Amino acid sequence: MKRHMKRSITIIRTGPQALVEDLGRPGNAHLGVPPSGALDQHSLKLANRLVGNPENTAGLELLLGGLALKANASCTVAVTGPPTEVRIDGRLADSHHPVHLKQDEVLEIGTPQTGLRNYLALSGGIEVDEELGSRSTDLLSGIGPEPLRANDVLHLGTPNLPVGADVVPPHQALHTLVIPIRLGPRDDWFDDAETQLRQGYWTVSDRSNRVGARLSGTKLNRRDGEIPSEGMITGAVQVPPDGQPVVFLNDHPTTGGYPVIGVVDNDYLRFLGQARPGTEVRFRPID
Protein backbone atom coordinates (compact mmCIF):
# COMPACT_ATOMS: atom_id res chain seq x y z
CA MET A 1 0.00 0.00 0.00
CA LYS A 2 1.14 3.50 -0.83
CA ARG A 3 2.57 5.32 2.18
CA HIS A 4 1.75 8.98 2.55
CA MET A 5 4.42 11.42 3.68
CA LYS A 6 1.86 13.24 5.80
CA ARG A 7 -1.48 12.25 7.24
CA SER A 8 -4.18 13.34 4.86
CA ILE A 9 -7.78 12.94 3.78
CA THR A 10 -9.28 12.78 0.29
CA ILE A 11 -12.59 14.51 -0.36
CA ILE A 12 -15.03 12.17 -2.14
CA ARG A 13 -17.94 14.64 -2.35
CA THR A 14 -18.43 18.07 -0.84
CA GLY A 15 -22.15 18.59 -0.39
CA PRO A 16 -23.50 22.04 -1.39
CA GLN A 17 -20.43 23.91 -0.09
CA ALA A 18 -17.43 22.79 1.94
CA LEU A 19 -14.97 25.42 3.17
CA VAL A 20 -11.84 25.41 5.31
CA GLU A 21 -12.51 27.69 8.28
CA ASP A 22 -10.81 28.54 11.55
CA LEU A 23 -11.57 31.55 13.75
CA GLY A 24 -10.65 33.94 10.95
CA ARG A 25 -8.32 36.90 10.55
CA PRO A 26 -9.75 39.79 12.58
CA GLY A 27 -7.54 42.87 12.94
CA ASN A 28 -7.02 43.52 9.22
CA ALA A 29 -10.07 45.66 8.43
CA HIS A 30 -7.83 48.71 7.91
CA LEU A 31 -6.36 46.86 4.90
CA GLY A 32 -9.81 46.14 3.50
CA VAL A 33 -9.62 42.51 4.67
CA PRO A 34 -12.79 41.00 6.24
CA PRO A 35 -12.53 38.93 9.46
CA SER A 36 -13.90 35.74 7.85
CA GLY A 37 -13.76 32.51 9.90
CA ALA A 38 -16.44 29.99 10.91
CA LEU A 39 -19.94 31.51 11.09
CA ASP A 40 -20.81 29.31 14.07
CA GLN A 41 -17.56 29.57 16.01
CA HIS A 42 -19.13 27.87 19.02
CA SER A 43 -19.63 24.68 16.99
CA LEU A 44 -16.16 24.74 15.42
CA LYS A 45 -14.56 25.20 18.85
CA LEU A 46 -16.54 22.26 20.25
CA ALA A 47 -15.54 20.04 17.35
CA ASN A 48 -11.89 20.96 17.85
CA ARG A 49 -12.01 20.27 21.58
CA LEU A 50 -13.56 16.87 20.94
CA VAL A 51 -10.60 15.77 18.81
CA GLY A 52 -7.93 17.36 21.04
CA ASN A 53 -7.21 20.40 18.86
CA PRO A 54 -6.76 23.97 20.04
CA GLU A 55 -10.06 25.80 19.47
CA ASN A 56 -8.76 27.94 16.60
CA THR A 57 -7.60 24.96 14.51
CA ALA A 58 -8.85 24.87 10.92
CA GLY A 59 -11.72 22.47 10.24
CA LEU A 60 -14.43 22.26 7.61
CA GLU A 61 -17.64 24.28 7.45
CA LEU A 62 -20.26 22.23 5.60
CA LEU A 63 -23.34 23.98 4.25
CA LEU A 64 -26.16 21.45 4.71
CA GLY A 65 -23.69 18.67 5.48
CA GLY A 66 -23.42 16.16 2.64
CA LEU A 67 -19.65 15.66 2.71
CA ALA A 68 -17.88 12.33 2.24
CA LEU A 69 -14.16 11.75 2.68
CA LYS A 70 -11.64 8.94 2.85
CA ALA A 71 -9.02 8.86 5.59
CA ASN A 72 -5.57 8.20 4.12
CA ALA A 73 -4.26 7.66 7.64
CA SER A 74 -5.97 7.00 10.94
CA CYS A 75 -7.43 10.10 12.56
CA THR A 76 -10.03 11.23 15.06
CA VAL A 77 -12.90 13.35 13.82
CA ALA A 78 -15.94 15.09 15.30
CA VAL A 79 -19.02 16.53 13.62
CA THR A 80 -20.90 19.37 15.32
CA GLY A 81 -23.55 21.95 14.45
CA PRO A 82 -27.14 20.79 13.92
CA PRO A 83 -27.82 17.07 14.55
CA THR A 84 -26.97 15.02 11.48
CA GLU A 85 -26.31 11.45 10.48
CA VAL A 86 -22.67 10.33 10.58
CA ARG A 87 -21.53 7.04 8.99
CA ILE A 88 -18.19 5.27 8.83
CA ASP A 89 -17.97 2.74 6.02
CA GLY A 90 -21.76 2.71 6.13
CA ARG A 91 -22.04 2.08 9.89
CA LEU A 92 -23.88 4.68 11.97
CA ALA A 93 -21.69 6.71 14.30
CA ASP A 94 -22.34 9.62 16.65
CA SER A 95 -22.21 13.28 15.84
CA HIS A 96 -21.03 15.56 18.67
CA HIS A 97 -18.66 12.86 19.79
CA PRO A 98 -15.06 11.97 18.88
CA VAL A 99 -15.02 9.18 16.28
CA HIS A 100 -11.96 7.23 15.16
CA LEU A 101 -11.32 6.63 11.46
CA LYS A 102 -8.90 3.91 10.41
CA GLN A 103 -6.84 4.25 7.28
CA ASP A 104 -9.00 3.93 4.12
CA GLU A 105 -12.26 4.21 6.03
CA VAL A 106 -14.91 6.49 4.54
CA LEU A 107 -16.71 9.14 6.61
CA GLU A 108 -20.12 10.31 5.35
CA ILE A 109 -22.05 13.20 6.81
CA GLY A 110 -25.79 13.43 6.13
CA THR A 111 -27.99 16.47 5.58
CA PRO A 112 -29.18 18.07 8.84
CA GLN A 113 -32.96 18.30 9.33
CA THR A 114 -32.64 21.75 10.90
CA GLY A 115 -29.96 24.44 10.83
CA LEU A 116 -27.53 25.17 8.02
CA ARG A 117 -23.92 24.43 8.82
CA ASN A 118 -22.13 21.39 10.17
CA TYR A 119 -18.53 21.57 11.35
CA LEU A 120 -15.99 18.81 10.99
CA ALA A 121 -12.81 18.83 13.04
CA LEU A 122 -9.98 16.38 12.34
CA SER A 123 -7.18 15.58 14.78
CA GLY A 124 -4.22 17.76 13.91
CA GLY A 125 -6.39 20.11 11.86
CA ILE A 126 -6.38 21.00 8.17
CA GLU A 127 -2.92 22.13 7.13
CA VAL A 128 -3.19 24.64 4.32
CA ASP A 129 -1.03 27.76 4.08
CA GLU A 130 -2.05 30.61 6.32
CA GLU A 131 -3.00 33.92 4.74
CA LEU A 132 -2.90 36.91 7.09
CA GLY A 133 -2.61 34.52 10.00
CA SER A 134 -5.61 32.36 9.14
CA ARG A 135 -6.53 29.40 6.96
CA SER A 136 -10.13 30.55 6.49
CA THR A 137 -11.77 30.83 3.10
CA ASP A 138 -13.17 34.33 2.61
CA LEU A 139 -15.78 34.15 -0.14
CA LEU A 140 -16.02 37.95 -0.52
CA SER A 141 -12.31 38.65 -0.95
CA GLY A 142 -11.07 35.40 -2.39
CA ILE A 143 -8.50 35.08 0.41
CA GLY A 144 -7.72 31.58 1.69
CA PRO A 145 -8.20 28.21 -0.01
CA GLU A 146 -10.75 27.71 -2.78
CA PRO A 147 -14.01 25.99 -1.82
CA LEU A 148 -13.32 22.25 -1.69
CA ARG A 149 -13.95 19.96 -4.64
CA ALA A 150 -14.13 16.20 -5.04
CA ASN A 151 -10.68 14.54 -5.15
CA ASP A 152 -9.01 17.35 -3.16
CA VAL A 153 -6.36 15.96 -0.81
CA LEU A 154 -6.00 17.86 2.47
CA HIS A 155 -3.00 17.37 4.72
CA LEU A 156 -3.45 17.13 8.46
CA GLY A 157 -1.24 18.59 11.18
CA THR A 158 0.25 16.81 14.14
CA PRO A 159 -2.47 15.52 16.47
CA ASN A 160 -2.63 16.12 20.21
CA LEU A 161 -4.12 13.78 22.76
CA PRO A 162 -7.80 14.56 23.32
CA VAL A 163 -8.13 16.30 26.67
CA GLY A 164 -11.28 14.49 27.78
CA ALA A 165 -15.00 14.46 27.17
CA ASP A 166 -17.02 17.58 26.59
CA VAL A 167 -20.70 17.72 27.35
CA VAL A 168 -22.00 18.65 23.95
CA PRO A 169 -25.66 19.23 23.30
CA PRO A 170 -26.27 19.42 19.55
CA HIS A 171 -27.10 22.84 18.19
CA GLN A 172 -30.87 23.33 18.12
CA ALA A 173 -32.00 25.61 15.33
CA LEU A 174 -34.95 27.77 16.30
CA HIS A 175 -38.06 28.55 14.23
CA THR A 176 -38.10 32.14 15.46
CA LEU A 177 -35.04 34.11 16.42
CA VAL A 178 -35.44 37.03 18.81
CA ILE A 179 -32.21 38.90 18.45
CA PRO A 180 -30.96 41.52 20.91
CA ILE A 181 -29.74 44.60 19.07
CA ARG A 182 -28.04 47.79 20.28
CA LEU A 183 -29.06 50.93 18.44
CA GLY A 184 -26.42 52.89 16.54
CA PRO A 185 -24.20 54.11 15.08
CA ARG A 186 -26.69 55.55 12.54
CA ASP A 187 -30.06 55.10 14.23
CA ASP A 188 -30.59 58.86 13.74
CA TRP A 189 -31.20 58.09 10.05
CA PHE A 190 -34.45 56.42 11.06
CA ASP A 191 -37.69 57.80 12.39
CA ASP A 192 -37.96 56.18 15.86
CA ALA A 193 -35.51 53.37 15.12
CA GLU A 194 -36.30 51.57 18.35
CA THR A 195 -40.02 51.24 17.65
CA GLN A 196 -39.46 50.27 14.04
CA LEU A 197 -37.09 47.48 15.12
CA ARG A 198 -39.29 46.33 18.00
CA GLN A 199 -42.47 46.15 15.93
CA GLY A 200 -41.05 44.76 12.70
CA TYR A 201 -40.80 41.13 11.70
CA TRP A 202 -38.74 39.48 9.02
CA THR A 203 -37.76 36.14 7.58
CA VAL A 204 -34.27 35.06 6.55
CA SER A 205 -33.99 35.43 2.78
CA ASP A 206 -32.57 32.72 0.52
CA ARG A 207 -30.08 35.34 -0.72
CA SER A 208 -28.25 35.14 2.61
CA ASN A 209 -24.65 33.93 2.60
CA ARG A 210 -21.38 34.27 4.53
CA VAL A 211 -21.35 38.01 3.77
CA GLY A 212 -24.65 38.69 5.45
CA ALA A 213 -28.00 37.41 6.63
CA ARG A 214 -30.47 39.23 4.39
CA LEU A 215 -33.83 39.76 6.01
CA SER A 216 -37.09 40.20 4.18
CA GLY A 217 -40.19 41.76 5.75
CA THR A 218 -41.06 45.06 7.40
CA LYS A 219 -39.59 48.00 5.51
CA LEU A 220 -37.45 50.14 7.80
CA ASN A 221 -38.15 53.77 6.92
CA ARG A 222 -34.95 55.77 6.62
CA ARG A 223 -33.69 59.03 5.23
CA ASP A 224 -32.67 59.08 1.58
CA GLY A 225 -29.04 59.34 0.57
CA GLU A 226 -25.77 57.68 1.42
CA ILE A 227 -23.07 58.19 4.01
CA PRO A 228 -19.44 58.53 2.91
CA SER A 229 -18.15 54.96 3.28
CA GLU A 230 -17.40 54.09 6.89
CA GLY A 231 -16.02 51.11 8.79
CA MET A 232 -18.37 48.17 9.40
CA ILE A 233 -18.18 45.52 12.11
CA THR A 234 -19.55 41.99 12.14
CA GLY A 235 -23.12 42.12 13.42
CA ALA A 236 -23.82 45.55 11.93
CA VAL A 237 -27.40 45.78 10.61
CA GLN A 238 -27.13 47.79 7.43
CA VAL A 239 -30.24 49.22 5.81
CA PRO A 240 -30.11 49.83 2.03
CA PRO A 241 -32.63 52.21 0.40
CA ASP A 242 -35.22 49.40 0.03
CA GLY A 243 -35.46 49.24 3.84
CA GLN A 244 -34.72 45.48 4.05
CA PRO A 245 -32.01 44.95 6.69
CA VAL A 246 -28.81 42.96 6.18
CA VAL A 247 -26.94 41.61 9.22
CA PHE A 248 -23.25 41.49 8.40
CA LEU A 249 -21.63 38.10 8.98
CA ASN A 250 -17.94 37.15 8.89
CA ASP A 251 -17.15 37.77 5.20
CA HIS A 252 -18.68 41.27 5.25
CA PRO A 253 -17.08 44.20 3.42
CA THR A 254 -14.94 46.30 5.78
CA THR A 255 -16.56 49.57 4.74
CA GLY A 256 -20.01 50.54 3.52
CA GLY A 257 -22.17 53.54 2.73
CA TYR A 258 -25.61 52.50 3.97
CA PRO A 259 -26.66 53.51 7.49
CA VAL A 260 -26.28 50.94 10.27
CA ILE A 261 -29.39 51.08 12.48
CA GLY A 262 -27.94 48.82 15.16
CA VAL A 263 -25.46 46.08 15.98
CA VAL A 264 -26.23 42.48 16.97
CA ASP A 265 -24.16 41.00 19.79
CA ASN A 266 -21.43 38.64 18.67
CA ASP A 267 -22.90 35.80 20.76
CA TYR A 268 -26.08 35.78 18.66
CA LEU A 269 -24.51 35.80 15.22
CA ARG A 270 -24.06 32.04 15.22
CA PHE A 271 -27.84 31.63 15.32
CA LEU A 272 -28.08 33.70 12.14
CA GLY A 273 -25.28 31.60 10.63
CA GLN A 274 -27.47 28.54 11.30
CA ALA A 275 -30.79 30.09 10.25
CA ARG A 276 -32.39 28.55 7.19
CA PRO A 277 -34.22 30.72 4.69
CA GLY A 278 -37.72 31.27 6.03
CA THR A 279 -36.63 31.42 9.69
CA GLU A 280 -38.59 34.20 11.43
CA VAL A 281 -36.55 37.03 12.91
CA ARG A 282 -37.53 39.73 15.37
CA PHE A 283 -35.27 42.28 17.02
CA ARG A 284 -35.26 43.22 20.69
CA PRO A 285 -33.58 46.62 21.13
CA ILE A 286 -31.52 46.72 24.34
CA ASP A 287 -29.33 49.31 26.06
Added chain:
Amino acid sequence: MLLRRCGTDALLIEVDSLSEVAAVRAALENLDGIEELVPAARTVLVKGALTQVRDALKTIDLTKTPAKHSREITIPVIYDGPDLALVAETAGSTPDEVVRLHTTATYEVAFCGFAPGFAYLTGLPEALQQPRLDSPRTKVPQGSVGIAGEFTAAYPRPTPGGWRLIGRTETTLFDAKAKTPALLQPGDQVRFVVA
Protein backbone atom coordinates in the same frame (compact mmCIF):
# COMPACT_ATOMS: atom_id res chain seq x y z
CA MET B 1 -16.11 65.19 16.91
CA LEU B 2 -19.03 62.89 17.62
CA LEU B 3 -18.77 59.45 19.25
CA ARG B 4 -21.36 56.99 17.99
CA ARG B 5 -21.97 53.67 19.72
CA CYS B 6 -21.38 50.60 17.62
CA GLY B 7 -22.45 47.52 19.61
CA THR B 8 -20.82 46.69 22.94
CA ASP B 9 -17.17 46.96 22.08
CA ALA B 10 -16.80 49.43 19.21
CA LEU B 11 -17.18 53.16 18.58
CA LEU B 12 -17.59 55.12 15.39
CA ILE B 13 -15.77 58.44 15.75
CA GLU B 14 -17.19 61.00 13.35
CA VAL B 15 -15.16 64.06 12.36
CA ASP B 16 -15.31 66.77 9.69
CA SER B 17 -12.42 66.11 7.34
CA LEU B 18 -9.82 63.63 6.15
CA SER B 19 -7.12 65.48 8.09
CA GLU B 20 -9.14 65.03 11.29
CA VAL B 21 -9.54 61.34 10.44
CA ALA B 22 -5.75 61.10 10.18
CA ALA B 23 -5.35 62.87 13.54
CA VAL B 24 -7.75 60.44 15.27
CA ARG B 25 -6.10 57.40 13.71
CA ALA B 26 -2.64 58.61 14.74
CA ALA B 27 -3.81 59.30 18.30
CA LEU B 28 -5.24 55.79 18.71
CA GLU B 29 -2.97 53.54 16.68
CA ASN B 30 -0.53 52.78 19.46
CA LEU B 31 -3.04 52.05 22.22
CA ASP B 32 -2.88 48.54 23.66
CA GLY B 33 -5.86 46.24 23.23
CA ILE B 34 -7.30 47.71 20.06
CA GLU B 35 -8.67 44.94 17.82
CA GLU B 36 -9.61 47.00 14.77
CA LEU B 37 -8.88 50.60 13.80
CA VAL B 38 -10.56 51.48 10.52
CA PRO B 39 -10.20 55.01 9.13
CA ALA B 40 -12.62 56.06 6.38
CA ALA B 41 -13.70 59.28 4.69
CA ARG B 42 -15.18 61.07 7.74
CA THR B 43 -14.99 58.44 10.46
CA VAL B 44 -12.68 56.14 12.39
CA LEU B 45 -14.13 52.84 13.60
CA VAL B 46 -12.36 51.47 16.65
CA LYS B 47 -13.00 48.11 18.29
CA GLY B 48 -11.66 47.23 21.72
CA ALA B 49 -9.99 49.16 24.56
CA LEU B 50 -12.84 51.69 24.65
CA THR B 51 -11.87 53.13 28.06
CA GLN B 52 -8.40 54.02 26.82
CA VAL B 53 -9.87 55.25 23.53
CA ARG B 54 -12.26 57.63 25.30
CA ASP B 55 -9.41 58.90 27.47
CA ALA B 56 -7.17 59.50 24.46
CA LEU B 57 -9.95 61.37 22.65
CA LYS B 58 -10.48 63.75 25.61
CA THR B 59 -7.13 65.40 24.98
CA ILE B 60 -6.86 65.02 21.21
CA ASP B 61 -5.90 68.00 19.03
CA LEU B 62 -7.71 67.45 15.73
CA THR B 63 -5.69 70.17 13.98
CA LYS B 64 -2.48 68.28 14.62
CA THR B 65 -1.73 66.10 11.64
CA PRO B 66 0.67 63.23 12.15
CA ALA B 67 4.18 64.56 11.67
CA LYS B 68 5.95 61.60 10.23
CA HIS B 69 4.86 58.97 7.77
CA SER B 70 5.56 55.40 8.69
CA ARG B 71 6.58 54.48 5.15
CA GLU B 72 7.22 56.09 1.79
CA ILE B 73 6.37 54.08 -1.30
CA THR B 74 7.02 54.76 -4.99
CA ILE B 75 4.84 53.11 -7.62
CA PRO B 76 5.96 53.00 -11.29
CA VAL B 77 3.06 53.59 -13.69
CA ILE B 78 2.66 53.10 -17.43
CA TYR B 79 0.40 56.01 -18.36
CA ASP B 80 -1.68 54.51 -21.17
CA GLY B 81 -5.09 54.25 -19.47
CA PRO B 82 -8.30 54.15 -21.53
CA ASP B 83 -9.58 57.38 -19.90
CA LEU B 84 -6.36 59.42 -20.15
CA ALA B 85 -7.72 61.48 -23.08
CA LEU B 86 -11.04 62.05 -21.27
CA VAL B 87 -9.23 63.18 -18.12
CA ALA B 88 -7.04 65.56 -20.15
CA GLU B 89 -10.07 66.97 -21.95
CA THR B 90 -11.99 67.44 -18.67
CA ALA B 91 -8.97 69.20 -17.17
CA GLY B 92 -8.66 71.37 -20.28
CA SER B 93 -5.12 70.20 -20.88
CA THR B 94 -3.08 67.41 -22.51
CA PRO B 95 -2.32 63.79 -21.59
CA ASP B 96 1.32 64.77 -20.97
CA GLU B 97 0.20 67.43 -18.52
CA VAL B 98 -2.05 64.91 -16.74
CA VAL B 99 0.95 62.60 -16.34
CA ARG B 100 3.10 65.48 -15.10
CA LEU B 101 0.46 66.49 -12.53
CA HIS B 102 -0.12 62.91 -11.35
CA THR B 103 3.59 62.20 -10.91
CA THR B 104 4.44 65.54 -9.29
CA ALA B 105 2.04 65.28 -6.36
CA THR B 106 2.76 63.49 -3.09
CA TYR B 107 -0.10 61.36 -1.81
CA GLU B 108 -1.13 59.87 1.49
CA VAL B 109 -3.14 56.71 2.13
CA ALA B 110 -6.27 58.05 3.83
CA PHE B 111 -7.90 54.65 4.22
CA CYS B 112 -8.39 51.25 2.59
CA GLY B 113 -11.64 49.57 1.64
CA PHE B 114 -13.69 48.27 -1.27
CA ALA B 115 -11.28 45.34 -1.72
CA PRO B 116 -8.21 44.02 0.14
CA GLY B 117 -5.32 46.44 -0.38
CA PHE B 118 -7.42 49.05 -2.23
CA ALA B 119 -5.97 52.31 -0.84
CA TYR B 120 -7.72 55.67 -1.20
CA LEU B 121 -4.92 58.23 -1.77
CA THR B 122 -5.41 61.93 -1.05
CA GLY B 123 -3.32 64.78 -2.41
CA LEU B 124 -4.65 64.69 -5.97
CA PRO B 125 -4.08 67.98 -7.85
CA GLU B 126 -7.31 69.92 -8.30
CA ALA B 127 -7.33 69.63 -12.11
CA LEU B 128 -7.45 65.84 -11.71
CA GLN B 129 -10.32 65.84 -9.23
CA GLN B 130 -12.99 64.57 -11.59
CA PRO B 131 -16.22 62.58 -11.36
CA ARG B 132 -16.52 58.85 -11.85
CA LEU B 133 -17.48 57.45 -15.24
CA ASP B 134 -21.18 57.69 -16.08
CA SER B 135 -21.27 53.95 -16.48
CA PRO B 136 -18.88 51.81 -14.42
CA ARG B 137 -16.82 49.08 -16.07
CA THR B 138 -17.80 45.53 -15.16
CA LYS B 139 -14.12 44.59 -14.99
CA VAL B 140 -11.20 46.88 -14.27
CA PRO B 141 -7.90 45.06 -14.87
CA GLN B 142 -5.53 44.42 -11.97
CA GLY B 143 -2.98 47.22 -11.53
CA SER B 144 -5.15 49.90 -13.16
CA VAL B 145 -4.46 53.38 -11.81
CA GLY B 146 -7.49 55.65 -11.63
CA ILE B 147 -8.92 58.85 -10.24
CA ALA B 148 -12.33 59.64 -8.71
CA GLY B 149 -13.32 62.76 -6.81
CA GLU B 150 -10.55 63.76 -4.43
CA PHE B 151 -8.89 60.32 -4.61
CA THR B 152 -6.49 58.35 -6.76
CA ALA B 153 -5.92 54.61 -6.40
CA ALA B 154 -4.47 51.48 -7.97
CA TYR B 155 -6.67 48.38 -8.28
CA PRO B 156 -5.05 45.43 -6.42
CA ARG B 157 -7.05 42.90 -8.42
CA PRO B 158 -9.69 42.85 -11.17
CA THR B 159 -12.99 44.23 -9.88
CA PRO B 160 -15.90 46.22 -11.28
CA GLY B 161 -15.19 49.95 -11.02
CA GLY B 162 -16.18 53.40 -12.15
CA TRP B 163 -12.93 55.32 -11.70
CA ARG B 164 -11.35 57.10 -14.66
CA LEU B 165 -8.31 55.03 -15.59
CA ILE B 166 -5.14 56.89 -16.55
CA GLY B 167 -2.55 54.13 -16.37
CA ARG B 168 -1.46 50.80 -14.93
CA THR B 169 1.23 49.46 -12.65
CA GLU B 170 2.90 46.07 -12.56
CA THR B 171 3.65 46.46 -8.86
CA THR B 172 1.93 43.87 -6.63
CA LEU B 173 -0.46 45.79 -4.40
CA PHE B 174 -1.88 42.90 -2.40
CA ASP B 175 -0.61 39.37 -1.85
CA ALA B 176 -2.44 37.52 0.91
CA LYS B 177 0.41 34.99 1.22
CA ALA B 178 3.15 37.63 1.68
CA LYS B 179 4.50 38.60 5.08
CA THR B 180 3.28 42.17 4.52
CA PRO B 181 0.22 41.51 2.34
CA ALA B 182 -0.83 45.10 1.60
CA LEU B 183 1.71 47.39 -0.10
CA LEU B 184 -0.23 50.47 1.01
CA GLN B 185 -1.52 51.09 4.53
CA PRO B 186 -3.25 54.06 6.15
CA GLY B 187 -0.75 56.85 6.81
CA ASP B 188 1.76 55.76 4.14
CA GLN B 189 3.17 58.39 1.80
CA VAL B 190 3.00 57.51 -1.91
CA ARG B 191 4.46 58.88 -5.15
CA PHE B 192 3.84 57.73 -8.71
CA VAL B 193 6.65 57.76 -11.29
CA VAL B 194 6.65 57.06 -15.01
CA ALA B 195 7.68 53.43 -15.49
